[in-house]
Amino acid sequence: MTTTADEPRSPLDIPDYRRFWLARFLSxxxxxxxxxxxxxxxxxxxxxxxxxxxxxAAFQLGLLGLAQFLPVLLLTPLAGLIADRHDRRVVAGLAVAIDMVVALVLMLATMAGHLNLPLLFALGALHGTARVFIGPAMASIAPNVVPVRLMPRAVAINSMAWQTGSVGGPAIAGLLFAQVPALPYAISAVLLGLATISVFRIRPLPPPDENKRAHPLSQIVGGLSFVWHDRFLFGCVTLDLFAVLLGGATALLPVYARDILMIGGHPVGANGLGIMRAAPGAGAVLVALLLARRPIESHVGAKMLIAVAVFGAATIGFGLSRNYALSLFMLAALGAADMVSVFIRNTLVQLHTPDAVRGRVSAISGLAISASNELGEMQSGVAAALLGATGAVVFGGVGAIVITALWAAWFPELRLVRTFADKTLHQKEAT
Structure with a gap:
């Protein structure tokens, strides 16, 4: 498809997309x-x-994941509805501002030495509340400001914002925490304030007129029904839910940093934790850079399933490793595999979903992602208490591989998708 001189050649040629990308990266x-x-x-x-x-103590990490997930479980239908009925940039900006408040309270509590488990659980829950509104609103902004033909590249560049932030944020926070414990929270508060400003600088995005006229309850039911009756969307959402629910190892990284992985006979500690937490993002960033230049174009469904299986295998490798360098490599490998899966899945879902229901579909997808992450942390904590940290991680990696095989058989719609254009045509028919 040719473009005229006035048409953008890249999502980054669009000012509103640049503001969106900056806000996403900073947050x-x-x-x-x-x-x-x-x-x-x-x-x-x-x-x-x-x-x-x-x-x-590892079980407490699982409870923290549960505390962050419960608001997502309870508020997801409302968050998707609000994203479809109101200006999405306003919804996202206000939610990011709530996260800024969380960072400020953590900074003050750390400085005062008043940390305790109830406070940390409460702030984790408030962060989960903010994120449930950020997710559908932010996810729905890019398709509103980027032409359909540029969406695959936009998804790859979006993922770069996410993964680059995931690399730099934990690594730098770990290093700063080792020097001045309150400093990571202070920097987070400043960055979240800048992200809020960047979101509000995007042009107004009024919701479709039909969303203003429809009854809220019917819209919530309609969004759930749309996903439930669309086998392709349902397969995409549940694949991520169950594979990452079982395969996530990040909840147990503090255990590995404090009590398992050693350098010179000493635990790798907070510095090692920050680097380990950043390693999956590092692998993902490398893949995102490649995808932004040359997106995957053929056999996209099969490649998505293969990537999830590789994610599970790398998780097993990390769980068994006792060498710090090898552990970092396995974390980077699982991040790279996850990036391929996320890129394909997000592009297919965005192109497959009409704009009128995009906020609600994004909310449901966000619920699945949060369930896989936070409930995955809960599952990891419980499994660690029963099987030990190593057993829990290996069990999860094996589970991710099994889920991939089952979904390939139960949802042939996923493995048979050849190109993104197939789902673009489907969206046009749906609208």
């Missing part, structure tokens, strides 16, 4: 660093102040 950089430090502090407080064993 991810800030919150991933903040959450990593929060998890380490919670584990350390459980061990030092409450005298918990390794297994019991």
């Amino acid at each position: 991810v950089f800030a919150t991933t660093g903040m959450v990593v430090v929060l998890g380490y502090q919670l584990y350390d407080v459980a061990r030092s102040q409450y005298g918990m064993s390794i297994g019991t």
Whole structure:
């Protein structure tokens, strides 16, 4: 397809997309660093102040994941509805501002030495509340400001914002925390303030007229029904839900950093935790750079399923490793595989979904992602208490591979998709 001189050749040629990308990068950089430090502090407080064993303290990390997930579970239908009925940039901007408040409170509590488990759980829950509104609103902005023909590249560049922030945020937060514990939270608060400003500088995005006229309850039911009756969307959403639910190892990284992985006979500690948490993002960034220049164009469904299986295999490798360098490599490998899966899945879902229901579909997809992450953390904590950290991680990686095989058989729609254009045509028919 040819373009005229006035048409953008890249999503980055569009000013509103650049503002969106900057806000996404800053917010991810800030919150991933903040959450990593929060998890380490919670584990350390459980061990030092409450005298918990390794297994019991690891279980507290699982409870933190549950605390972050419960608001997502309860508020997802409302968040998707609001994203479809109101200006999406306003919804996203206000939610990012709530995360800024979380960072400020954590900074003050750390400076004052008033950390305890109830406070950390409460702030984790408030972060989960903010994120449930950020997700569908932010995910729906890019398709509103980027032409359909540029969406695959936009998804890859979006993922670069996410993954670059995921690399830099945890690594820098871990290093800063080792020097001045409150400093990572102070920096997160500043970055989240800048992200809020950047979102509000995007042009107004009024919702479709039909969304203003429809009854809210019927819209919520309609969004759920749309996903439930569309086998392709349902397969995409549930694949991510169950594969990452079982295969996620990040919740147990504080255990590996404090009590398992050693350098010179000493635990890798907070510095090692930050680098480990950044390693999946590093692998993902490398893949995102490649995809932004040359997106995957053929056999996209089969490649998505293969990527999820590789994610599970790398998770097993990390769980069994006792060499710090090898562990970092396995984390980078699982991040690279996850990036391929996320790129394909997000592009297909965006092109497959009409704009009138995009906020609600994004909310449901966000619920699946949060369930896979936060409930995955809960599952990891429970499994660690029963099987040990290594057993929990290996069990999860095997589970991710099994889920991939089952979904390839149960949802042939996924493995038979050849190009993104197939789903673009489907969207046009749906609208």
